[in-house]
Amino acid sequence: MLFTNSENNQAIGIPFNWNAEYANGKNYAEYDLLTHKKNDFYLIQKNQVIRFGLFGQRMKFFFEMSDGSFNINGRRIEIEYINEEDGKTYHLTTNFENKDLITYKEAYSDFNGIQGTVSKSNIKSINFGYKTQYKKDDVQLFFQPVVSLPLSSNEGAFIEVKLTSNKSMNGHLVFKSRGIEVERFYAPLEADRAGQMNWTIK
Template sequence: MLFTNSGNNQAISIPYNWNADYANGKNYAEYDLLTHKKNDFYLIQKNQVIRFGLFGQGMKLFFEMSDGSFNINGRRIEIEYIDDEDERTYHLTTNFENKDLITYKEAFTDFNNVQGIQKSNLKSINFGYKTTYTKEETQLFFQPVVSLPFEDSPFIEVKITSNKSMNGHLIFKSRGIEIERFYAPLEAYSAGQINWVIK
């Protein structure tokens, strides 16, 4: 398993590669670590995945499939939503529901009239998941995505949609200690989004 071993695997071809650690102790990376052959994201055995994320540049960034908590280079990051009106806490990253894996790259290409289209330039590499968090009559669609931009600070893009209107705060924690909170009222069936710079 790549994410829990002490080795420092180098990404191939680009600064960060995605990787899935499997329950049987094996892993499936974007590029085979021995042959450097590119693997297909859609062939990940999703029912076997226990961790998913990125590695490269001496870092490992992933989430635990079991509960959805993030591990950002050795530091556990958790996200909660507190409804101020009924004082309920929704532990979004302590969520044992199924999770759909997400990874994508943002790139741009310059164009000029003399040389035409130039080569693509990577802007960021991203990973995360989407899931539904259910607590009694409340359902929250939750999509956290860690973004690693090449010319800016890493951040987590959080999207939440609720089946009812709520007036509360979104809270970011590191190792169980609150780092930052944001006022985040939710309107029923309307998506809310925030980008939190990882601290």
Template sequence: MINMIENINDSTPSNFIYDFMWIAEYDDGELLTEYNPQYNPRTTDFYSIDKSKLLRYGYIGSGLRVYFNVYDGIFNINNSTYEIFFKYNNQLYSLTNMLGVKYNDIIQFKRRTAYFNPLTGESCGSMNGNIDSYNIGWKSKLYIGNIEFSVKAIYSIQKNELPLLQIKIVPNQDFQNCEVVIRKDRLIEYNYPCNMKSNIGGELQWVVR
């Protein structure tokens, strides 16, 4: 099947007010974009996405193309792939590409900054501008044996900073001397030792490289 997201222009329309826009690819080849000047209304509601038909979801803009497949949750960032693993007792468990899992509980938000002084009524910034970050990803409950993991993975495009891959893992039991592992292009591994408490877990903010 043709990857439609890989075959579209990675720039946003010139009259779109943001640097990046989300794009959803359905399993029938249809593309749904956050903004399309040919339609009325021109913007698409995020909640109108049909998750049952979703095949890929991502961002395009400013020469960047980032997305993940809902059938494996693996991030593709400018033609490099990023997989996520959990390592314990020298066993490596995949948190992406788990058999039978659909990573279609998608996340998308823009973080903005606005300032308001209640004493003077002065404000700076608006809800339409001053975007600090564009964020896209997925969340899922994953099971390894009788252990449940609540996992959230978000790719964050930071204003004036390097992009981050934010990974939050919450298991239903304690783990000591475990590791979160990120594998790039099925070859290079980055390992981060940690301890996790039941129903609290931890979060890794990893600078994408």
């Protein structure tokens, strides 16, 4: 299995490739690991996936399909929401609901206004994550965490978090590394309105 073994598989064509690890031990990567033929993201057997993420540059970034926790180059990252009004904690990345896989590349093109031509596209970042529902008591949360790996040397990796609640809550978004709180942010939620923030991975 690519994400849990000690090998450093190299990405093909771009700095990072996506990969889905299946329960039977097989990998379904953006480019086939043996033939280097490009695979179709939409042909991933989602009901077989146990891990999904990116690899390349001697690094591995993925999440566990079972609970949604992230592994960022060997470090477990968890996200929680704490409602300060009643003290309840919503362990967003300890969530056993179904998850829809997300991966995309953010790119830009240079346009030549004189010749009216577009030069080749340049990839700005490569991203992966998922979207899911989190349910606890009478609270339903729509949760979408996406890890972004900017390709410019002066930007660090970050997690874009989108969170929507069916109830208004006054609380904090908490980020943990290896079970220890790293940072928290005041993040009041208004019923049925999406909140979004980017957290630079520390």
